[in-house]
Amino acid sequence: MKIVVTGALGHIGSKLIRELPRLHPGCEVVMIDDFTVQRYPSLFDLPDGARYRFIEGDVIKLELPPVFEGADMVVHLAAITNAAGSFENKDRVEYINYNATLKTAEACAKTGVPMFYISTTSVYGTQEKLVDENCPESALQPQSPYAETKLREEKLLMQLGRERGLDFMICRFGTIYGASPGMRFHTAVNKFCWQAVMGQPVTVWRTALHQMRPYLFLDDAIRAMDFVLSKKLFDRGIYNVLTMNATVNTILDAIKMHAGNFNVEFVETKIMNQLSYEVARTKFERLGFVFSGADSLQKAVAGTVHLLGNANCARAK
Numbered sequence: 365m366k367i368v369v370t371g372a373l374g375h376i377g378s379k380l381i382r383e384l385p386r387l388h389p390g391c392e393v394v395m396i397d398d399f400t401v402q403r404y405p406s407l408f409d410l411p412d413g414a415r416y417r418f419i420e421g422d423v424i425k426l427e428l429p430p431v432f433e434g435a436d437m438v439v440h441l442a443a444i445t446n447a448a449g450s451f452e453n454k455d456r457v458e459y460i461n462y463n464a465t466l467k468t469a470e471a472c473a474k475t476g477v478p479m480f481y482i483s484t485t486s487v488y489g490t491q492e493k494l495v496d497e498n499c500p501e502s503a504l505q506p507q508s509p510y511a512e513t514k515l516r517e518e519k520l521l522m523q524l525g526r527e528r529g530l531d532f533m534i535c536r537f538g539t540i541y542g543a544s545p546g547m548r549f550h551t552a553v554n555k556f557c558w559q560a561v562m563g564q565p566v567t568v569w570r571t572a573l574h575q576m577r578p579y580l581f582l583d584d585a586i587r588a589m590d591f592v593l594s595k596k597l598f599d600r601g602i603y604n605v606l607t608m609n610a611t612v613n614t615i616l617d618a619i620k621m622h623a624g625n626f627n628v629e630f631v632e633t634k635i636m637n638q639l640s641y642e643v644a645r646t647k648f649e650r651l652g653f654v655f656s657g658a659d660s661l662q663k664a665v666a667g668t669v670h671l672l673g674n675a676n677c678a679r680a681k
């Protein structure tokens with residue numbers, strides 16, 4: 365078994381590369397990252413049981429086909445991922461993310477290797493209370509340059525599927541919760557944990573406190589990728605992948621249980637809208653996948669808070 369992971373040192377990738385030897389003993393794991401975000405520690409203490417190879421480089425510039433040759437799956441994670449921050453560097457996000465996906469998809473098509481592509485549930489901005497993958501075009505209203513580009517990338521893969529026989533699955537992931545060696549703290553759950561532990565006010569977008577949004581447990585994300593690989597489910601479809609829909613308020617309650625009390629500060633952001641919606645995951649479940657329960661939020665928050673546990677002695681325990 366050979367698996368190639370682009371953007372391998374990031375939040376999701378650094379966990380995936382550690383799980384692969386357990387899931388597929390003896391596998392070859394090729395990791396590509398250009399250190400857009402410097403996360404050398406993601407390569408520390410990799411477990412035994414896999415043949416690892418790290419390639420430092422930009423997927424837009426690398427000669428990918430020889431690297432992909434003979435692989436069972438390419439997991440494409442390389443991207444600039446800060447949605448809220450993407451208003452400030454719109455052109456760069458559009459250029460890097462679109463072209464990274466284009467180059468990866470073209471190399472997959474050329475070598476006949478299936479591609480696992482991660483989109484985002486933030487492509488939805490719907491008026492509906494519950495939205496699924498078959499929603500009309502009008503329900504797809506990405507709220508940031510990052511999410512707009514994801515939608516363009518999805519369309520690109522569809523086109524390459526039709527024109528060049530690219531096999532892929534597109535999974536629209538909810539916001540990840542759960543710790544990993546390469547994790548960042550710019551997405552909702554992680555950021556709130558960080559702020560709570562550091563004694564900072566927890567900054568919540570003004571409209572967001574009671575709005576439902578989709579979230580995905582990191583363990584479920586890894587299991588979903590392996591599920592698709594093991595069952596060879598590269599049907600060129602789009603699937604929502606999320607552990608739960610929840611409000612920010614629910615997340616803050618979970619954090620309070622582990623990090624103690626904190627102040628909430630409401631902030632403005634270009635990304636917010638007035639709409640509360642839930643995202644359906646039944647299409648992915650119908651393939652036979654079983655998601656973790658809602659208690660995974662408590663588990664993940666406890667884990668993240670524990671990692672930072674001794675970083676702020678002023679924190680009320």
Ligand SMILES: NC(=O)c1ccc[n+]([C@@H]2O[C@H](COP(=O)([O-])OP(=O)(O)OC[C@H]3O[C@@H](n4cnc5c(N)ncnc54)[C@H](O)[C@@H]3O)[C@@H](O)[C@H]2O)c1
Nearest residue numbers: 371374375376397398400401422423442443445537539540
């Ligand atoms: N984390 C989430 O909540 C979430 C939710 C939905 C979708 N996603 C998507 O999942 C994927 C992975 O997310 P993540 O949270 O692990 O992101 P991340 O920012 O933690 O990691 C991305 C990695 O890609 C690398 N990278 C960026 N551009 C590159 C390039 N041109 N060539 C090589 N490497 C490059 C970075 O150095 C980084 O290590 C992204 O496509 C993201 O949009 C993430």
